[in-house]
Amino acid sequence: MSTEDRKKREQQRRRTQIISAAETVIERKGFQQATMDEIAEEAELSKGTLYLYFSHKEALYLAINKKGLQKLNDRFLHVMQQDQQGIELVKDLGDSFLSFITSNPNYTKALIYYESVINEEKLEENEPAQECEEIGRQLLMYLTRAIQIGMQDGSITNQMEPKLLAVQIWGSMRGMMQLYQVRSQHHLQKMLQDLEMNMETMIRQFLDVQIKGIQTSN
Amino acid sequence: MSTEDRKKREQQRRRTQIISAAETVIERKGFQQATMDEIAEEAELSKGTLYLYFSHKEALYLAINKKGLQKLNDRFLHVMQQDQQGIELVKDLGDSFLSFITSNPNYTKALIYYESVINEEKLEENEPAQECEEIGRQLLMYLTRAIQIGMQDGSITNQMEPKLLAVQIWGSMRGMMQLYQVRSQHHLQKMLQDLEMNMETMIRQFLDVQIKGIQTSN
DNA sequence: ACTCATTTATGACCTTTGGTTATTTATTAC
DNA sequence: GTAATAAATAACCAAAGGTCATAAATGAGT
Known part of the structure; x- marks a missing residue:
């Protein structure tokens, strides 16, 4: 028809x-x-x-969040299509997340809003939230895959469970996101100024620490 | 009188x-x-x-958050009074943060709520928020101090700026907190079950990665 | 013990805002 | 062209944060 x-x-x-x-x-x-x-x-x-x-205001907000998550998903997919060492993939996923945050403040806000909402509600009976969860799962899967590749090619320590490691890195990346978002915090801003640093270099250093923490020691 | x-x-x-x-x-x-x-x-x-x-509902909520932050502050202070290597202090701060999260779900919720609020408001003219900021600064100071100690006693790499490193670790710890808080997320819960793991072991692994990422390589 | 000024508490009231629904308007099928 | 269906509207409702005129309680001075 x-x-x-x-x-x-x-x-x-x-x-x-x-x-x-x-x-x-x-x-x-x-x-x-x-x-x-x-x-x-x-x-x-x-x-x-x-x-x-x-159906609700929240559903509209979740739709915005979904849109943002999809953008991020696109970036992650693009990274994963490169043929690289696992550790490099992880690093690039981190980089693309960073650039997503900096270039999409609104979707970042949406993500933070989303986080603060879902702990209060049971998401079983919340279809739009489920959709967001699904993309979140997808994002986590990319990261897990990168870690698995790294463990196979020997660039990442295989002492840990890849999925668990992925969740953990994902969680701490979101922590950085939050930090970036509230950069309006005066004292944080001032401290960075004093150190002649900015948020971007800080997040980059964060990635370095993570990489050092998971790479094979030699 | x-x-x-x-x-x-x-x-x-x-x-x-x-x-x-x-x-x-x-x-x-x-x-x-x-x-x-x-x-x-x-x-x-x-x-x-x-x-x-x-004055507002938010002020009441911030008072609750402040109470929680003070509890956390007490724990941190207690750790810092121990006479230990810097890296051990950092580890213990991480541990006490973890135990704070697990034993105070309500204050954890308050913290997450607080985070989601402060990006929307200018906190200059918000006295109770300023008080929370002040304690937050204090917490960060403890972590910074621990890192500085570690750099001096040689247990932590001195390649990085201690304050910056503190902010970054603090940020990723809060990411873990968020993760713990939304553990209701079905797929995350299920994944942990499949791996025969729980949230606590994951956060402990997170701390291990951070420690490995910042300690002096040898 | 009484009085009056000041502080503290009350609950009726206001306003905003998310959400609903009876009604109207537009569209489609026949 | 008309009836049936879908889409859109605007008036309306209810919940909740916040205010304020009024009342109760308190305390100092006589």
């Missing part, structure tokens, strides 16, 4: 239009301050219509 | 009473779901009274 297809497409377009409006408002007002009314106005729709496409 | 002193004390008691009531409600309902009405009821006070002691 051609008409049915077109409908599907138009529905999809409305969805992305709403998401895009939400992103604009969030950029302007911040995550917690953005209201459904303002998003509706920005999207040139009525508020009721928003709820035709997103 | 004795009466004035007593008043001060009673005011303080009211404050802690409200905080304690809030903690109870938060335990019952979760951070985002707890309402000022319910906290007031739990504290056997009217809602208006709550606002006599805390």
Whole structure:
């Protein structure tokens, strides 16, 4: 059915239009301050219509987060397609995560928002959250794969369980993300200035420590 | 003035009473779901009274966070009083952080909540947030000191700037915290089960990697 | 013990905002 | 062209954070 297809497409377009409006408002007002009314106005729709496409405000926010996660996923995939030593893959995944953070502050905020939400809710009955979880799983899988490759080619110590190591590195990378995000913190900012450093060099050093921590000692 | 002193004390008691009531409600309902009405009821006070002691709901929440940070601060202080090699101090700080997380889930939640809030607000004009920042600075100072000691006694590589290294380790530890907190995530939980591991061993491995990453190579 | 000034507490009230729904408008199939 | 279905609207509701006029309690001075 051609008409049915077109409908599907138009529905999809409305969805992305709403998401895009939400992103604009969030950029302007911040995550917690953005209201459904303002998003509706920005999207040139009525508020009721928003709820035709997103069951809750949270579902809309999760859709934004999903979009960000997908971008990150693309970067990771690109890295994994290179033919390199495992340790180099890990390093590159770290680098691409860093560059993702710096060039997508809004999606970074979305990720942090997401984290703070999911501990309060049971995600079983939350479809959009499940979708985010799925991409998260995917990202973790890339990292695990890189570690496994490194263990096989001898560039990463095989004393540890690859999956576990992946989770752990992933977790600490997100810690860096958080740090980057709250760089507005005055004392942190000031300290970096005093040291004539910036956040990027710090995160790069973080990656160095991780690499040194997991590479085969010789 | 004795009466004035007593008043001060009673005011303080009211404050802690409200905080304690809030903690109870938060335990019952979760951070985002707890309402000022319910906290007031739990504290056997009217809602208006709550606002006599805390200017905003957020100020109350920050007070809870501060309480948690102080507990953590006590632990860190205790570690730093031991006479040990720098690298051991760092390890012990990590351990005590881990045990703090596992034994204080509510304060951990508070910390995560706090993190998600402060990026949205300018904390200059936010006194309770400033107090939390101050303790955070203190915690970071302990870690910095431990690293400096380690660099002096030769147990930690002196290739890096101690302050910067401290921030970075602190950041990744908080990443672990976040990971621990959302352990409800089904797939993570399941993965750990499959590997016959638990969150504690993972965090312990995380500490091992960090230690290996910063110790003097030989 | 009484009075009055000041502090502390109350609960009715306001406002914002996420979410709902009866109604209207547009679209599609016949 | 018309009936049926889908999409959009705007008025509305309810929950929750926050305020304020009023009342109760407290304390100092006589």
